[in-house]
Amino acid sequence: xxxxxxxxxxxxxxxxxxxxxxxxxxxxxxxxxxxxxxxxxxxxxxxxxxxxxxxxxxxxx
Numbered sequence: 001x002x003x004x005x006x007x008x009x010x011x012x013x014x015x016x017x018x019x020x021x022x023x024x025x026x027x028x029x030x031x032x033x034x035x036x037x038x039x040x041x042x043x044x045x046x047x048x049x050x051x052x053x054x055x056x057x058x059x060x061x
Contacts, residue, residue: 005042005045006047026038
């Protein structure tokens with residue numbers, strides 16, 4: 001599960017995926033998961049929130 005979340009975030013282009021959008025994508029793939037669980041896994045992998053990632057991309061970091 002964590003590797004799929006990481007893969008989705010690594011593959012995001014200009015459009016940064018929110019935790020809610022990740023939940024929608026995973027549900028479409030048949031994986032039932034709560035937004036809070038996605039957030040917990042993301043934080044556990046030291047991946048910043050969508051707001052922070054969007055900010056970093058706009059600054060070119």
